[in-house]
Amino acid sequence: MKKLIxxxxxxxxxxxxxxGTTIEFWHTFGDAKxxxxxxxRAADYNAAHPGVKVTAVxxxxxxxxxQSSILAARQNKAPALVQVDGVSSQxxxxxxxxxxxxxxxxxxxxxxxxxxxxxxxxxGKVNSVPFNSSSPVLYFNKxxxxxxxxxxxxxxxxxxxxxxxxxxxxxxxxxxxCMALTPFSWLFEQWMSEQxxxxxNNNNGRTGRATSTNIDSAAxxxxxxxxxxxxxxxxxxxxxxxADTVGTNAIFTSQKALMxxxxxxxxxxxxxxxxxxxxxxxxxxxxxxxxxxxNGVVIGGASLWVAKGxxxxxxxxxxxxxxFMTNTANMASWHKLTGYYPVRSSxxxxxxxxxxxxxxxxxxxxxxxxxxxxxxxxxxxxxSGATIQTxxxxxxxxxxxxxxxxxDSAIVxxxxxxxxxIAEYNKNFK
Amino acid sequence: MSLxxxxxxSRAVRAKAIRSQEARAEAAAAQEHATFRxxxxxxxxxxxxxxxxxxxxxxxxxRTLRLSVFRANLIVGNEQYVGLQNFAELLSSPVYHQVIxxxxxxVALVVVLGLTFxxxxxxxxxxxxxxxxxxxxxxxxxxxxxxxxxxxLWLFLFNPEIGAVNTLLDALIGVKPRWLDNxxxxxxxxxxxxxxKGLGYNVVFYxxxxxxxxxxxxxxxxxxxxxxxxxxxxxxxxxxxxMTFFLVFTNIVTSLFDSFGLVNILTRGGPVYxxxxxxxxxxxxxxxxxxRNFKTGAAATQAVLMLLLVVxxxxxxxxxxxxxxxxxx
Numbered sequence: 001m002k003k004l005i006x007x008x009x010x011x012x013x014x015x016x017x018x019x020g021t022t023i024e025f026w027h028t029f030g031d032a033k034x035x036x037x038x039x040x041r042a043a044d045y046n047a048a049h050p051g052v053k054v055t056a057v058x059x060x061x062x063x064x065x066x067q068s069s070i071l072a073a074r075q076n077k078a079p080a081l082v083q084v085d086g087v088s089s090q091x092x093x094x095x096x097x098x099x100x101x102x103x104x105x106x107x108x109x110x111x112x113x114x115x116x117x118x119x120x121x122x123x124g125k126v127n128s129v130p131f132n133s134s135s136p137v138l139y140f141n142k143x144x145x146x147x148x149x150x151x152x153x154x155x156x157x158x159x160x161x162x163x164x165x166x167x168x169x170x171x172x173x174x175x176x177x178c179m180a181l182t183p184f185s186w187l188f189e190q191w192m193s194e195q196x197x198x199x200x201n202n203n204n205g206r207t208g209r210a211t212s213t214n215i216d217s218a219a220x221x222x223x224x225x226x227x228x229x230x231x232x233x234x235x236x237x238x239x240x241x242x243a244d245t246v247g248t249n250a251i252f253t254s255q256k257a258l259m260x261x262x263x264x265x266x267x268x269x270x271x272x273x274x275x276x277x278x279x280x281x282x283x284x285x286x287x288x289x290x291x292x293x294x295n296g297v298v299i300g301g302a303s304l305w306v307a308k309g310x311x312x313x314x315x316x317x318x319x320x321x322x323x324f325m326t327n328t329a330n331m332a333s334w335h336k337l338t339g340y341y342p343v344r345s346s347x348x349x350x351x352x353x354x355x356x357x358x359x360x361x362x363x364x365x366x367x368x369x370x371x372x373x374x375x376x377x378x379x380x381x382x383x384s385g386a387t388i389q390t391x392x393x394x395x396x397x398x399x400x401x402x403x404x405x406x407x408d409s410a411i412v413x414x415x416x417x418x419x420x421x422i423a424e425y426n427k428n429f430k
Numbered sequence: 431m432s433l434x435x436x437x438x439x440s441r442a443v444r445a446k447a448i449r450s451q452e453a454r455a456e457a458a459a460a461q462e463h464a465t466f467r468x469x470x471x472x473x474x475x476x477x478x479x480x481x482x483x484x485x486x487x488x489x490x491x492x493r494t495l496r497l498s499v500f501r502a503n504l505i506v507g508n509e510q511y512v513g514l515q516n517f518a519e520l521l522s523s524p525v526y527h528q529v530i531x532x533x534x535x536x537v538a539l540v541v542v543l544g545l546t547f548x549x550x551x552x553x554x555x556x557x558x559x560x561x562x563x564x565x566x567x568x569x570x571x572x573x574x575x576x577x578x579x580x581x582x583l584w585l586f587l588f589n590p591e592i593g594a595v596n597t598l599l600d601a602l603i604g605v606k607p608r609w610l611d612n613x614x615x616x617x618x619x620x621x622x623x624x625x626x627k628g629l630g631y632n633v634v635f636y637x638x639x640x641x642x643x644x645x646x647x648x649x650x651x652x653x654x655x656x657x658x659x660x661x662x663x664x665x666x667x668x669x670x671x672x673m674t675f676f677l678v679f680t681n682i683v684t685s686l687f688d689s690f691g692l693v694n695i696l697t698r699g700g701p702v703y704x705x706x707x708x709x710x711x712x713x714x715x716x717x718x719x720x721x722r723n724f725k726t727g728a729a730a731t732q733a734v735l736m737l738l739l740v741v742x743x744x745x746x747x748x749x750x751x752x753x754x755x756x757x758x759x
Contacts, residue, residue: 063721063722066505067504067505067721067724070504070505074507091505091506091724092505095506095507096507177591180591237590237591238611239585239591240590240608240609240610240611240612240616240700240701241585241610241611241696241697241698242698243698247585247589250589251589251592254591254592256591256592257591385503385505385506386723388723389723392718392722396700396702396706396707399611399700399701400702402611403611403701403702424725425503427501427510428503428506428508429506429508430510
């Protein structure tokens with residue numbers, strides 16, 4: 001309620017007489033590095049387009065931003081452009097306050113990376129402009145690897161490879177855990193995709209509303225088993241909190257673990273940590289279950305949505321700004337700053353020309369992993385309005401396995417709970 | 431409070447207290463009648479307050495009551511009338527049962543441990559010793575931290591691999607407890623963090639109350655040959671009971687509602703034990719359903735149940751307020 005009131009007060013305050021076009025862009029980056037970059041792009045854009053004013057506003061985390069945008073839209077005060085987390089795409093669609101960007105004006109998405117665009121395409125329509133995209137990779141400590149007699153040039157690429165490397169590392173008795181890994185549903189989703197398994201039915205919710213999950217499947221069990229194997233052998237560590245990537249990264253950069261699996265978007269910070277603690281950082285592809293053919297990663301991150309309630313000039317300005325912010329040069333600079341993918345092929349070419357990959361070879365791993373992804377239903381990612389809840393359920397299941405429960409009982413109950421959550425969400429539409 | 435056996439002395443003190451209290455109440459009543467002539471004048475003065483309450487408390491509360499009988503999702507923007515189904519589902523859910531039980535245990539522990547600890551510290555800090563002022567300041571300071579900052583602090587301290595606590599424990603006795611995913615330890619950690627967080631507030635009130643205990647009463651006890659323990663337990667403690675009573679209720683309400691910030695940062699309601707996370711308390715469950723899963727209807731139902739709980743607490747406060755409490759000081 002308090003939020004609603006501040007919101008409406010703010011909305012009142014920002015009503016400006018239509019002289020030229022003024023729009024707001026609500027985003028989720030509170031840190032100086034990323035929010036300053038966005039503010040600078042808005043300033044660039046305003047300078048290049050006299051009479052048009054784009055204001056970038058930080059609106060809290062992704063959940064808060066979505067909530068504020070939707071409440072504002074219900075009072076006809078919607079910001080013209082909103083950054084929405086990929087995981088909330090179905091919610092954004094169901095809210096009915098956004099419009100597919102293709103409807104504003106025709107956009108050529110040919111230059112955008114295919115797996116990225118495919119994530120934001122529903123039933124043939126591109127709903128939003130891809131912005132910040134990432135996927136998980138294996139981070140490892142080269143110095144510790146050498147100390148244990150492992151080859152840092154050949155990091156493990158499969159679950160079995162990880163366990164083998166851990167066995168050897170453990171035998172070296174360095175008093176350091178092998179793998180820092182938090183119970184993290186985002187990784188579960190990635191591993192489903194790599195095994196060409198959907199996460200929810202109806203083709204990952206893309207041909208119809210999802211009604212059940214595929215958590216309890218051979219593919220899902222392999223992921224839970226991986227957590228169990230690491231834990232049973234005493235290779236695993238984390239902070240104990242669900243999805244605590246910050247804490248896990250801290251353990252890794254403090255050299256209390258040999259490896260960790262995390263988003264490429266964390267590369268900048270992990271690299272800083274490695275420098276501070278004085279070790280050589282290595283990056284490898286995401287290790288996957290043995291015997292699976294790599295089906296590619298699901299794009300994590302967020303995209304830019306245009307409000308339905310925006311007037312035509314406002315909507316066009318919003319889309320134009322979104323395209324400007326994700327143009328070739330801007331995406332290259334965004335990538336260098338943060339570790340997020342540049343979402344355009346031309347940006348990748350530009351970076352290559354600038355010699356970025358030979359100077360920062362760590363980045364290339366993530367690229368190849370993404371560029372090798374051939375879009376299909378599984379790696380397009382799941383659409384479901386209950387994803388935030390099902391993520392917690394998947395993570396609690398992982399935690400149960402780490403606490404000693406069998407994979408079977410943990411995954412069966414996770415699957416039941418997740419199906420119930422989806423059914424509960426779908427009741428909203430009856 | 432009920433542990434206090436009435437001694438002749440305490441009975442005399444009590445009688446005196448009740449007499450002076452009655453006299454004061456009469457004087458106050460007379461004054462009230464003298465001030466306002468018209469029937470509407472007091473209402474006029476109350477109007478601004480009532481308006482603010484209406485807009486910020488009564489109206490939202492009424493909306494919440496209404497919403498509790500609907501299935502509603504904040505994002506979808508739907509409202510489907512479901513009658514008492516939300517209540518039935520919630521009250522028959524094993525998850526919610528567990529949440530209720532662990533909330534009650536949590537509240538009881540925080541209130542009892544928090545007040546015992548605060549009273550002991552306040553008693554010690556009120557002794558005329560060197561640096562007493564400094565100790566008092568240091569005792570109060572945790573209260574100045576926001577729950578989010580306190581949560582982050584504890585999170586870093588108790589990181590099992592790199593936290594200060596485990597680094598120390600590992601060096602001293604070679605153990606590294608799993609603070610955040612061992613259900614027992616995580617629960618204990620949240621209790622201790624909440625007690626610590628509330629300590630400043632409780633100490634301030636106890637310090638003030640201790641300073642208000644009339645010196646002659648304590649002196650009389652000393653002359654009568656009471657030991658330090660006796661003069662605390664038989665004289666000071668009964669005289670502090672109005673403050674204890676006040677603090678019991680503020681602490682109940684604080685631990686019911688304000689535990690949210692700490693839990694959200696420190697454990698996110700986990701680790702999972704039985705049906706749900708062991709530090710998922712009523713208010714955190716409400717937050718999860720309402721603001722993370724956007725189930726506005728279900729969250730409103732929980733808000734109504736919590737409102738009923740608070741009503742019970744307030745009723746108890748009014749009922750027992752005058753019986754077991756000595757308003758002597």
